[in-house]
Amino acid sequence: MSDRTPETGASFTLSATVTNAGDGPSAATTLRYYLSADATIGSSDTAVGTDQVGALAAGGTSAESISLRAPATSGTYYYGACVDAVTGESDTTDNCSAPVRVDVDAPPTAILDVTCTGRDCTFDGSASTDDDRITSYAWAVDGVQVGSGSASSFEHTFPRNGTFTVRLTVEDTADPAQTDSDSEAVVVSDDPPVASFTTSCDENRACTFDGSGSTDDVGIASYSWSVLEGVRSTATATGSTFKRTFGYGTWCVTLSVADKLGQTGSLTDTLVFAEPDDAPVASLSVSCEELACTFDGSGSSDDNGIVSYAFAVDGTQVASGTSESVGHTFASAGTYSVSLAVADSADQTDTASRSVTVVSDGPPTAILDVTCTGRDCTFDGSNSTDDNGITDYAFAVDGTSIGSGAASSASRTFDEDGTYAVTLTVTDTNGQTGTASESVIVSDAPPTASFTYSCKNLTCTFDASGSSDDVGIAGYTWSFVEGIRSSASGVNPTHTFSSAGSWEVTLNVQDTAGQTASTSQTINVTSSM
Incomplete structure (x- = not known):
C-alpha cells in the first residue's frame, strides 16, 4: 500500500499479488478489492x-494494483482483495488476502481570533480543531515568527501603529504532522491620551481639580499637576x-x-x-442740537477705573468701547430712552438711563423770484423759508456762481439777449439745503428815435420825448446841417x-445797453422882416 495513514479524501494505491499455488495452470479470473470495518x-x-487476472501457469504470479481515495471520515479501516474461484480449483480457502490496516487522519483546522487594546494584542487559536488533537501553535507577524508552543493563545x-498580517499555523498528531493556517x-492604533479636568472653587479660593475625565484608548498610566504664578512654578502633584x-492673582494650572x-x-x-473691587457708578448726560445729540458718560466713576462704555437707544446698542462719550443723530423727532452701561476691570457693571426728546429740523424751502428790465435782472430769494432760519443764499446762472452770503437777493446785467437758467440754493443752520430754479x-x-419841433423866426425848439425804449433812453444827440454841421444834446434842445x-x-x-436809433427831418426856417 502506498500510504497507510492518508488524510481524509486523499488518493493512495492498493497493490495485490495473485499466485497460482496449484500443480497445473489456472484459468483467467477476477480480482476484487474490498473495504472492511474489521480485520477480516x-x-x-x-x-x-476489480482487476482482471490472466491465466497463470503452475506457481505463476500476477501483480495487480488499484488507485483508491481514502474515506471522508477519519478512523481505522481495513483493505484487502479476493480472487474469484476458477474451474477445477481444489482449495479456495486462501482466495482472500490478509487485511491491510489504514488509519485515515483528517488535517487540523486553524481558526485565529485577534483582539487588541491599543497596541497590546491577544492571538487566540483555541477555536482550532482536529479529529485527534493539536500539538503545536505557531504565531507569525508579517511573515516573521514571534512565538510557538502548545499554548493556544499568545x-x-x-x-x-499600523496594519499587520497575523498568521496561526497548527499541527496535529499525525506522522508526519498535518498542518493548517x-x-x-x-x-493597530494607540492614540495619545487626552487631558481633561474640571475646576471648582469656593469663596475662599479653595479649589479642587478633577482629571478623571481624561481619556486614552488603552488607559491613563499617570497624572501630573503643576501650578504657575506668572512664570514661577509654585506647586506640583500627582494623582487624578x-x-x-x-x-489673589493670576494662576495657570496644568494637568x-x-x-x-x-x-x-x-x-x-x-x-x-x-482683590475686592467696588462696582462702578454710571452717570449719563445728553445734549442735543436738533436731531444730533452727544451722549456723555464722563461723570461715571469706579475705584479702579472704567474699562468700557456701552450706549443704547431704546434697548439697541449704538456704540461701545473705551470712549466715554459718543455722538448720535436720530432719524426723526421723538422721545427716546438713552442708556449707558459701564464695566470695570472686574466685569462689575452699572447702568444709567435718561429720556430724551429731540426735535426735527426740516430742510429749507427755496423760493426764487426773477424780475428783469431789459437785460437788467434782480434775483430775489427773500420768500424762501426754514423752521430755524436760512444762513446762506447762493445764486448761480447757467451753473456759474454769481454770489452767495446772507443777502437774500442778487442782481445781474446780461451782456446778450437769451434764455438763462437761474438757480438759488439756500442753506439752513443745520447745513440742510433747498434749491429752486427758473428759466x-x-x-x-433797440430804442426808437422820434421828435417834434416848433420854430419862431430862426429859432426852433425840438422835443425828443416821443422817442422810446423798453428799458429807457440813456442819451439824445442832435445834428443840425446848415452849411456847417452843429450839434446839441438833451431831450428838448433849442x-x-x-x-x-x-x-x-x-x-x-441810445439806450442803456448802447443800442442806437436815429431819425431825420428837413426843417423850413423863415425869418420875419
Missing part, C-alpha cells in the same frame, strides 16, 4: 474495485485629583497625563482671583439857425 476480508465487505505588543489583517487654595506607552497630553486652565428769457429791444432855409435835423438816441 471477505466478499461480504464493501467492494471498491500575547504580543506591537511597537507602532489562518491569517487576519490587524489594524488635586486641591489647592490660591491667593499632564501619560499612557503606558509614554504618550502624553496636557491641558492648562487660567484662574484669576482679583429766464432776457431781451433788450437851436437858432443862421439864416432862413430848409435845413436837415437828425436825432440819435
Whole structure:
C-alpha cells in the first residue's frame, strides 16, 4: 500500500499479488478489492474495485494494483482483495488476502481570533480543531515568527501603529504532522491620551481639580499637576485629583497625563482671583442740537477705573468701547430712552438711563423770484423759508456762481439777449439745503428815435420825448446841417439857425445797453422882416 495513514479524501494505491499455488495452470479470473470495518476480508465487505487476472501457469504470479481515495471520515479501516474461484480449483480457502490496516487522519483546522487594546494584542487559536488533537501553535507577524508552543493563545505588543498580517499555523498528531493556517489583517492604533479636568472653587479660593475625565484608548498610566504664578512654578502633584487654595492673582494650572506607552497630553486652565473691587457708578448726560445729540458718560466713576462704555437707544446698542462719550443723530423727532452701561476691570457693571426728546429740523424751502428790465435782472430769494432760519443764499446762472452770503437777493446785467437758467440754493443752520430754479428769457429791444419841433423866426425848439425804449433812453444827440454841421444834446434842445432855409435835423438816441436809433427831418426856417 502506498500510504497507510492518508488524510481524509486523499488518493493512495492498493497493490495485490495473485499466485497460482496449484500443480497445473489456472484459468483467467477476477480480482476484487474490498473495504472492511474489521480485520477480516471477505466478499461480504464493501467492494471498491476489480482487476482482471490472466491465466497463470503452475506457481505463476500476477501483480495487480488499484488507485483508491481514502474515506471522508477519519478512523481505522481495513483493505484487502479476493480472487474469484476458477474451474477445477481444489482449495479456495486462501482466495482472500490478509487485511491491510489504514488509519485515515483528517488535517487540523486553524481558526485565529485577534483582539487588541491599543497596541497590546491577544492571538487566540483555541477555536482550532482536529479529529485527534493539536500539538503545536505557531504565531507569525508579517511573515516573521514571534512565538510557538502548545499554548493556544499568545500575547504580543506591537511597537507602532499600523496594519499587520497575523498568521496561526497548527499541527496535529499525525506522522508526519498535518498542518493548517489562518491569517487576519490587524489594524493597530494607540492614540495619545487626552487631558481633561474640571475646576471648582469656593469663596475662599479653595479649589479642587478633577482629571478623571481624561481619556486614552488603552488607559491613563499617570497624572501630573503643576501650578504657575506668572512664570514661577509654585506647586506640583500627582494623582487624578488635586486641591489647592490660591491667593489673589493670576494662576495657570496644568494637568499632564501619560499612557503606558509614554504618550502624553496636557491641558492648562487660567484662574484669576482679583482683590475686592467696588462696582462702578454710571452717570449719563445728553445734549442735543436738533436731531444730533452727544451722549456723555464722563461723570461715571469706579475705584479702579472704567474699562468700557456701552450706549443704547431704546434697548439697541449704538456704540461701545473705551470712549466715554459718543455722538448720535436720530432719524426723526421723538422721545427716546438713552442708556449707558459701564464695566470695570472686574466685569462689575452699572447702568444709567435718561429720556430724551429731540426735535426735527426740516430742510429749507427755496423760493426764487426773477424780475428783469431789459437785460437788467434782480434775483430775489427773500420768500424762501426754514423752521430755524436760512444762513446762506447762493445764486448761480447757467451753473456759474454769481454770489452767495446772507443777502437774500442778487442782481445781474446780461451782456446778450437769451434764455438763462437761474438757480438759488439756500442753506439752513443745520447745513440742510433747498434749491429752486427758473428759466429766464432776457431781451433788450433797440430804442426808437422820434421828435417834434416848433420854430419862431430862426429859432426852433425840438422835443425828443416821443422817442422810446423798453428799458429807457440813456442819451439824445442832435445834428443840425446848415452849411456847417452843429450839434446839441438833451431831450428838448433849442437851436437858432443862421439864416432862413430848409435845413436837415437828425436825432440819435441810445439806450442803456448802447443800442442806437436815429431819425431825420428837413426843417423850413423863415425869418420875419
